[in-house]
Amino acid sequence: MKTKITFVVVGLVAAIVLGSAGSARAATWTQKTNMPTARWNLSTSVVDGKIYAIGGLGGLKKVEEYNPATDTWTEKADMPTGRMWLAASAVDGKIYAIGGRTTWHGGATLATVEEYNPATDTWTQKADMPAPRDGLSASVVNGKIYAIGGSGGGVDVSTVEEYDPATDTWTTKADMPTARWVVSTRVVNGKIYAVGGLTTSAGLPTVEEYDPVTDTWTKKADMPVPGASRTSVVDKKIYAFGGTPRRGGAPVSTLLQYEPATDTWTAKDDMPVRMLGMRASTVDGRIYVIGGSSTPWPYSPFLSTVWEYDTGLRVASPDINGDGVIDGADISIMVDHWHMDEPSCDIFPAPFGDGIVDVQDLVLISEYLLKEVEDPTIVAHWALDEAEGDIAFDSAGINDAFVIGDPLWLPDGGLVDGALQLDGVDDYIITAPVLNPASGPFSVLAWIKGGAAGQTVISEPGGVNWLSTDPLEGSLMTELTSPGRGATSLMSQTNITDGNWHRIGLVWDGSYRTLYVDSIAVAQDIQDGLTDSANGLYIGTGKAMEPGTYFSGFIDDVRIYNRVVIP
Numbered sequence: 001m002k003t004k005i006t007f008v009v010v011g012l013v014a015a016i017v018l019g020s021a022g023s024a025r026a027a028t029w030t031q032k033t034n035m036p037t038a039r040w041n042l043s044t045s046v047v048d049g050k051i052y053a054i055g056g057l058g059g060l061k062k063v064e065e066y067n068p069a070t071d072t073w074t075e076k077a078d079m080p081t082g083r084m085w086l087a088a089s090a091v092d093g094k095i096y097a098i099g100g101r102t103t104w105h106g107g108a109t110l111a112t113v114e115e116y117n118p119a120t121d122t123w124t125q126k127a128d129m130p131a132p133r134d135g136l137s138a139s140v141v142n143g144k145i146y147a148i149g150g151s152g153g154g155v156d157v158s159t160v161e162e163y164d165p166a167t168d169t170w171t172t173k174a175d176m177p178t179a180r181w182v183v184s185t186r187v188v189n190g191k192i193y194a195v196g197g198l199t200t201s202a203g204l205p206t207v208e209e210y211d212p213v214t215d216t217w218t219k220k221a222d223m224p225v226p227g228a229s230r231t232s233v234v235d236k237k238i239y240a241f242g243g244t245p246r247r248g249g250a251p252v253s254t255l256l257q258y259e260p261a262t263d264t265w266t267a268k269d270d271m272p273v274r275m276l277g278m279r280a281s282t283v284d285g286r287i288y289v290i291g292g293s294s295t296p297w298p299y300s301p302f303l304s305t306v307w308e309y310d311t312g313l314r315v316a317s318p319d320i321n322g323d324g325v326i327d328g329a330d331i332s333i334m335v336d337h338w339h340m341d342e343p344s345c346d347i348f349p350a351p352f353g354d355g356i357v358d359v360q361d362l363v364l365i366s367e368y369l370l371k372e373v374e375d376p377t378i379v380a381h382w383a384l385d386e387a388e389g390d391i392a393f394d395s396a397g398i399n400d401a402f403v404i405g406d407p408l409w410l411p412d413g414g415l416v417d418g419a420l421q422l423d424g425v426d427d428y429i430i431t432a433p434v435l436n437p438a439s440g441p442f443s444v445l446a447w448i449k450g451g452a453a454g455q456t457v458i459s460e461p462g463g464v465n466w467l468s469t470d471p472l473e474g475s476l477m478t479e480l481t482s483p484g485r486g487a488t489s490l491m492s493q494t495n496i497t498d499g500n501w502h503r504i505g506l507v508w509d510g511s512y513r514t515l516y517v518d519s520i521a522v523a524q525d526i527q528d529g530l531t532d533s534a535n536g537l538y539i540g541t542g543k544a545m546e547p548g549t550y551f552s553g554f555i556d557d558v559r560i561y562n563r564v565v566i567p
């Protein structure tokens with residue numbers, strides 16, 4: 001009984017600490033799979049969760065599709081007119097590639113508009129833009145595209161032209177107050193923000209806001225660092241990456257954040273590399289910074305790199321406890337965190353919440369009650385409900401796993417439908433790489449029954465054991481630690497090998513690692529990040545597959561989320 005009381009106290013402390021740590025979560029940078037074609041001053045647009053890299057010097061006609069969910073690139077149909085310094089915007093699932101320059105030195109400035117349909121992988125020519133321009137930017141409000149600024153015939157311009165894809169027509173709008181080239185525009189709350197850019201003599205700190213409804217411009221707070229940064233939006237804030245402070249200047253690694261609601265700029269931690277001429281796009285709350293150059297003039301070689309910037313904000317899910325259903329258990333956890341800043345329970349407004357768990361969150365979760373809801377935060381889910389065979393299907397993603405050693409499928413013998421019974425000798429499951437613990441908060445959960453001291457439930461081949469039992473007591477532990485010297489395993493005092501079903505979990509919120517057994521936080525400490533991993537996972541054996549580390553018992557319903565779950 002004594003230990004049980006201790007655990008309850010640990011649980012309460014954990015809840016309070018996690019709550020207050022919520023808003024201070026660290027942003028992270030992760031390098032992803034390179035774009036096939038290195039390029040500079042391309043365009044990137046998002047349709048249906050995929051990023052389309054179009055044009056740019058080095059690529060010119062090339063179109064390549066990036067899927068952040070699978071970290072893979074696919075080559076698509078070439079753009080008819082090769083160009084750099086173009087603008088591109090997506091409306092109703094189609095991308096409009098606008099203007100640009102045929103090549104760098106001696107090239108021609110273009111008025112060309114070509115429409116790309118990702119569903120059919122085809123291109124269609126559209127009505128020319130009235131004023132040929134390169135180094136312009138384009139943004140969409142209410143289904144219309146606004147092509148802003150740039151350079152025409154070697155002169156920086158303040159031109160604004162509105163394109164209506166529905167009628168294939170152009171309309172001239174009120175000039176932007178400040179003429180500029182390689183300006184970057186973004187939309188927040190129906191207004192367009194034209195950020196920075198270059199003139200022939202200087203880099204500009206200028207920010208001007210355009211209201212398409214009234215066709216008027218308003219000056220806003222200057223950037224703290226002037227120049228041609230590239231932007232993207234997360235949670236109604238504009239992030240401005242790198243660029244150069246003057247024409248022909250060297251790349252910088254500055255990262256700035258602009259909040260239109262308060263008209264304020266904040267300097268964030270620098271990017272991992274200096275960069276200019278890249279483009280940035282947001283998918284599922286993460287920004288992908290693609291291509292560009294890290295070298296001074298003449299800027300070659302161009303980059304094929306993809307950097308993922310995670311602001312640290314998490315997309316919340318109404319399935320707070322990560323069991324696949326939205327029911328009273330989730331509401332109960334929400335109520336436990338009432339009026340706290342607990343991101344896991346802060347589901348309204350989507351996707352990031354508003355820093356407080358209140359009646360709006362309760363109303364929203366009640367709308368989801370007992371409904372089938374697709375959870376965007378689940379990375380892998382092996383239900384282990386198969387009756388036979390050597391594949392454990394991933395119902396959430398693309399991580400179907402191989403079942404080795406002939407373990408016993410028990411279609412009716414699990415905690416949630418079927419389960420897998422492993423013999424503790426040579427049975428295990430192996431998966432492809434699923435999630436890098438260094439790239440941000442995540443949760444790993446499983447139901448287990450049986451096992452013995454020293455055995456492993458989930459491990460990284462050649463890495464460390466993610467969820468295992470200590471060799472003496474059979475208590476839940478994890479070896480996943482920060483990369484620093486002297487990092488130690490996190491041990492609980494809760495035996496999970498007593499022959500009963502237990503739901504075990506490791507939850508990493510970016511600051512704290514927490515072990516859970518049956519909804520109770522049984523151990524927790526602070527870590528300075530977690531070690532990088534690019535490997536797959538073993539389920540049912542240790543990192544080195546040593547005898548004694550194979551699990552002898554039942555494993556069921558293994559889930560991995562890219563967020564904090566409160567199980």
Ligand SMILES: [Ca+2]
Nearest residue numbers: 319321323325
């Ligand atoms: Ca739930």
Ligand SMILES: [Ca+2]
Nearest residue numbers: 346348354356
């Ligand atoms: Ca809220």
Ligand SMILES: [Ca+2]
Nearest residue numbers: 383384416418
């Ligand atoms: Ca199952």
